[in-house]
Amino acid sequence: MTTTLWAYPSQHYDGAKTVQGDKTYTGGTPSWVIWQLLTRYTREGDTVLDPMCGGGTTLDVCADIGRVGVGYDLVPSRPDIKQSDARGLPMKDDSADFVFLDPPYSTHIDYSNHPDCIGKLDSSEAAYYEAMAGVFDEVYRVLRDRRYMAVYISDSWRKQRGVAGGVFMPIGFELFAMLRENFRPIDVVCVVRRNSKLRQGNRHMAAAKDNFFIRGFNYLLIFKKEEA
Template sequence: MYKKPKLELQTTTLWEYPSQHYGEGMQGSKNYKGATPSWVIWNLLKRYTKDGDTVIDPMCGSGTTLDVCKDLGRQGLGFDLQPQRAAIVRADARHLPVADGSAEFVFVDPPYSTHLKYSGLPECIGELDADGGGYYEAMTEVITEIHRVLKPGGHVGVYVSDSWRQDHPFCPIGFELFAIMRRFFVPVDIVAVVRHNRTMKRDHWHRSAALGNYFLRGFNYLLIMRQGDVSKPTKTRAPKPPPLTPVAKPMPRGKQRKKKKHRI
């Protein structure tokens, strides 16, 4: 039986852990596409928060952040356009229903352009292409909202990957979001998180990359920044939120969506 290695703080800017989840249990759902590795969130919260602190995840997905918060004694607040469980509040990440300066930490794992299908709603940022499709404008609104809800001296972690697709230009999403974030926050560091997934182990994908002269995505950025030591939170706000599109109930756990055409 496979035994996961000991969970401990990463001490370099190259993070690697061979599993999506840590410990005996599971954080979030293993069947949720695009789920954040829970040990990444664990490392961030161990470094930048303490017992009882409030942590916000504005794109909470299957609730990985909430589970890590529970393990560490933090108060987790999760929001998503398509909540996967009752503890997650339905809201747009650009218009969070919380007061200014509410959180000591904000974590967000946003869509990386249109690589995965999420809610399919028109207001979903996952429907926006990073190749000129309004993606960065929408993410600027998300970052503005994070700036509003974060306490002075608090931290934010953004977990994201670049985007490349056949017949499309390369989109350096990590660099672009870093540039946007530094308008609002003080940079702390950039971490490269090595990806371990089944895609990276498929020989035919590697053969195709060699023959096609392109690269498979081998790491994610973890952009870490700090809220400036200002006397009070910013009053800059995103525009008034439009009404959310009605959605059906979440898909049953374990039900998979069809994979889209080769995108990395």
């Protein structure tokens, strides 16, 4: 990809001939997004950390292209993902060459019943951003100097009784502002979404009738750690 608008016909970089991550995992990251990042920002043998590893997509992409994948999750879905809260990783300072992060953004997916799941926090409230600040501090600590990290995130919108126009949560802008306090912004990429909800005609009719927009893209916020 050579522009800041990324669109791809499949979730996977080889046209779904092979599958990275877990097809049945709700909320998995498109593997081609991770592939694009790793081929641009890492070299063979580099250590790539995903502290919210979900179905393990990052680990599978790493295995495909010769990176050392390190995956953690609050509730690991497979044995090569280790258990940890992303706000307190059992990793040494300056030990990762790249960090990829696809965090929960609001409460619409039920990842687990773990009380520390960030997916239980409403992104219209301060607690969500406080939790994400803790994750970003930890990413800063474990990332090597002059190395890159990327956050895949979407804004959110929901209907609310008594609130005309519903509630819009500009999560992408909020997280960008938080990240640039410590990291240097490298770029913002717009990734076109292709999920099944976007193909539901009734949702498009509701969007026009009720005056809201369906989320059509995710942000990819790319930053670099520069201690100096």
